[in-house]
Amino acid sequence: MTVSGFGIAPVVQPALSHNVLDALRMMISTGRLQQGEHLKEAEIAQALGVSRGPVREALIQLANEGFVELRRHRGAFVVELTRSDIIEVYTLRLALERLAVERTAERMTPELLSQMDAVLERMKRVDDGYEAQAVTRLDLEFHDLLYKGAQHRRLENSWEHIRSQVEFFLNARNDSFRDFLQVGYAEHAELRDVLVQHDPQLAAKAIQSHLEGAYQRLLATHPQE
Amino acid sequence: MTVSGFGIAPVVQPALSHNVLDALRMMISTGRLQQGEHLKEAEIAQALGVSRGPVREALIQLANEGFVELRRHRGAFVVELTRSDIIEVYTLRLALERLAVERTAERMTPELLSQMDAVLERMKRVDDGYEAQAVTRLDLEFHDLLYKGAQHRRLENSWEHIRSQVEFFLNARNDSFRDFLQVGYAEHAELRDVLVQHDPQLAAKAIQSHLEGAYQRLLATHPQE
DNA sequence: GCTTCGAAGATTGTAAACAATTTACCGTTG
DNA sequence: CAACGGTAAATTGTTTACAATCTTCGAAGC
Structure with missing residues (x-):
């Protein structure tokens, strides 16, 4: 070597x-x-x-x-993804991502922070003419960093297992609701600000409310079946 | 049909x-x-x-x-499973199983309860001459029921993904520490008693302390590397 | 008309053969 | 004698061929 x-x-x-x-x-x-x-x-x-x-x-x-x-x-x-699948993906994702941010908050490094800021910067630059898939990618890129920061191989693996399904739902949503400009940057920047405080419990609260918001917006596009 | x-x-x-x-x-x-x-x-x-x-x-x-x-x-x-793998499996398992019991507590049915009691009955009957793999199976059978009761396909799937690794660790532990008689029945019966109360938060607390105990016992058998 | 049965076609499950890559061995070289 | 190179063996990656199963569709029987 x-x-x-x-x-x-x-x-x-x-x-x-x-x-x-x-x-x-x-x-x-x-x-x-x-x-x-x-x-x-x-x-x-x-x-x-x-x-x-x-x-x-x-x-x-x-x-x-x-x-x-x-x-x-x-x-x-x-598979046919119904409303109940949204609930499954959301609840599982919350369970995983809470663990992720708890660990990431404890392990936050300058490198990771700058990577987050880079993604946030790109979110900020998104303008009216954005494409749904592009903002979905940005969204997921940010959350990928949360898992990466957790330094937990099996957790990252579990995330990969539902990541594409989340992508599917987000694509569908961002296609019909074009509010990324309002919520995209702001919510993720808030998450970033919480993570740098090295407080796992605070981070858990933050991710819970962030995902709750995403979840509600998602359900709005998928009426009952 | x-x-x-x-x-x-x-x-x-x-x-x-x-x-x-x-x-x-x-x-x-x-x-x-x-x-x-x-x-x-x-x-x-x-x-x-x-x-x-x-x-x-x-x-x-x-x-x-x-x-x-x-x-x-x-x-x-x-794969070579080290102390850090135990930590990964434990933390991920806790995240998953918390979600499981929260949902199971909300959905507890008489059928599931009797299935749990059946497993508990078999735990009670375990005597001194037990084999490590047999009690491991019982342990996992009980926890399988927790996931089954959650009625969450993706969650069950995630559990299956770490179940065998948990089995591996439990086998190793039950081989060297033969205290299943003391902790096996008692701890799981307590979980059962909590679940019938239909209180998600209480159930989450209970599973946390249950797994915490299992985790500590596990770490004791795997000294630092 | 409705069901049952069966044969042909389509599709997946498994096996066997071939190609690409890595590993192991060994002689050479400095 | 350690490092380098090359060749053969071992192993995985991929393709092809065959077997098992399911689906389709139509005819026969009630």
Whole structure:
């Protein structure tokens, strides 16, 4: 191990299954794939120019992320997300993110702070003509930092498991409600200000009210079923 | 849909990958597989009499559960669980299980209660000659019911993701400390008594102290590294 | 008309073969 | 003798082929 600290990343091709996973994930979270749709392995494989093997592996992962349902001998179906799914995702996310901010508040570093500020800066610059997916990405980027700061591998993993579903809901919402300018920067900046105080309990309160707000705005776009 | 409510389960063979998954999971959680060990696909496939396909799928699942680490072109390695992993599993488990009991307390039904009592009854009957794995199973069975009662698919899924790791730690502990007679029944019965009161906040407190106790006992068996 | 049955097609589950990459070994070189 | 290089073996990544199962659709029987 004589060499280290080069700025260049090692050249490792990502696995094909990883490419397939990314492609499918994006198609679902952006709504290009209908809910309940039957994802046929052969079809996907041909469309992406790979064989069924990598596709199967990607579908297993998607099932783990709760995006598709795997039925034996029937294949993968895009899950239908209803109001009760919003509640599930929200409650689980709150449980996870509370742990995240409690730990992040205790571990706040200048590096992390500057990364947060960088994201906040980009939020501030968002103007009227923004695209829903772009602000969703910013939102998620900020929350990614919360998990990163927690330095908790399994917690980050759990977050990844619902992250795409959150992305899906946020995309749908930001499409119909264009209020990111009002709430986006302000609410996240408030979170940042709380985190630097190194107070886990305060941070837990803050994330609770932040997510509660997001949750209510989300429910407003999904009327009863 | 003319037929329903038969007592018999439909005859669907589980997928081979599922069998492989169960087999590997047990071998790891019971410690039959060394930490850091390299799990070779061909070897496992031959030992279990299947091809590499199902084995690969099982390994992907195991990686999701945090049991093995997958390195591209290198294969699957059994993770090495250290003191910091205990902390991770414990903190994450607490976050999840708090949500679980909060919901279960709100949704407590007579059916669930009798299922809990059945498990408690078996805990009570445990005598001096118990085996570590048997009491671990009982312990986990009770906690499974907490998640079941929460009626939260994604939460149950998250629990499954760390359940085997909890099992691994509990097995190791129950092997060296044989105090299940003292703490096993009593602590879980107390949890049950709290849950029937339909008070989420009280339930959250109870699970916190229960897990805190389990955590401390666990740490005692894993000295610093 | 409605149900039942069965065959053909479609789709997934599994196995086996091939390709790409890593690891291990060993001789060479300075 | 440690470091470097190269070749063979081992291992994973991917593709292809085959088996098992499900779905579809239409005809037969009531």
